Amino acid sequence: MTQAPQPPVRPLRPAQRATRGLLLTLAVISIYAGLTMQTDHLDWGVAVTSFWHNLQLMIAHPHLGQDTWPALWQAFTNTIALALLTTLLGAVIAFFLALATARPFAPRLLALAMRSLMAVIRAIPTILWVLVYATVIGLGNEAAVVGLTFHSVAYLTKAFAEAMETVPPAKLAALRATGCGFWLTVRHALWPEVRASLLSWTFIRFEINFTNAVAVGAAAGTGGIGYNLFMASAFNFDFQEVGLIVYLLLAFAIGLELIAIRMRRHLAH
């Protein structure tokens, strides 16, 4: 008996193999997590109904609680100012550090050292920086500013350096060949090329810093609207006020998102 000829089995491409391996790994880890998840003192029925009830209170009946409007507004603007200041400071510092990190400018050893240092700073969560500085300088805006700036600098340095590395080296070489010094090269060859992308990275960081400023206020108690959010929820159990604060934050964040979309469209042309 003769067998029908089998089509040759095509070997998998590396990308396909990686895809299958990754999907399998993620599935196994998720199932393991599901099986070993500790759910002590958890009554599912009660938990779900109470969560649903609180969510309804938040969304449908936002209401002013312990705080007054002026106090809430003051905290809200404080958070915005915090995000703005740390982003700007971070962007300025990161620009110069990125010059020492990007390959066309920095010597290889310096670039490697900077890259590693920034990776370590980025690996430490923002909240830890803020907690440490709150202990050393005392609770307040200073601690939040220093902590948030630290992380912003490390994040933006990486992003800026990557943007600078996309500038064609021939362009830089051309200016150097005419006898331009370092800063003239930066000003006339690098800056016009990377300006748009630096701006959009800075804006992305502003959105992140706004979220972080809220989180830091809640977890470290350094002020801003995050602290009000924490007090309303964890101390006063006033979910109507939580709802109000959430609406305030959502409005600002969605406004930022709309601006970002417009900016991207503007820069693309």
Add this chain to the structure above:
Amino acid sequence: MPNVYLRRTNRRRWLAFVTACALLVAGQLWLHLDSRQAFTGVWAGLAWLWDNFMPDQAAWHDLPTIAYQLWRTVVIAIAATSTAAIVAVGLGLAGATTTGRVRWLRGGVRLFASVMRNFPFVAWALILLFSFKQNDFTGFLALFLMTIGYLTRAFIETLEEVGGGAIEALEATGARYWPIVIQGVLPAAIGGLLSWVLYMIENNIRDATLVGMLTGTGIGFTFDLYFKSFRYPSAGLVVVALIITTIVIELLATHLRQVLTH
């Protein structure tokens, strides 16, 4: 001859520069910042960190606890991201212009994604803690809800990149909706989708510390406990463990992303 164009760009440049400086100063005044204190504080803080956070003999005894909590946190962050990814694929298919067949549903999905993306995760963590109490599942749920908006939006963009041409070609052969999606669109987009999942896993492991602090779970809670009971060397060990984990995951994710998208 005066150059009008140059003068105008010059003026705009100055305007941008002055605005940036003004915003810096305004921010400082608004926050009543003591700049000198903040500046000297930077170095004082680093010195303090070096003196107090250096892991000592006692801290090494806490290593098993720290390693276990860190492992749990990583596992839960991966599980939360993967679960969110499954839901986000469904939402992404409904929301992308190429595969979403219902107009109002497309708009609805986009609105939902935007709201979820911008919903302050502190609020999620706090209201979940109130209902689900202090356990692993609360952390899982908080990360899950935080991730879903981001992934839905990213997936919509990735799915749209596959393009209408491929779908039209398959339609011309008489293929129906689900075969087109499962055998045409998803295989073409899977590399991009998984890159986003990897990115979110990386991000969620970074954020897990904060979520853990707020919900009293995982490595964030461990750190909080050591920090608030003044066991700084043990807290320092947590930080070292976090740095190593985050960097390893970042390198792994970067490598995998390169393989996946080639």
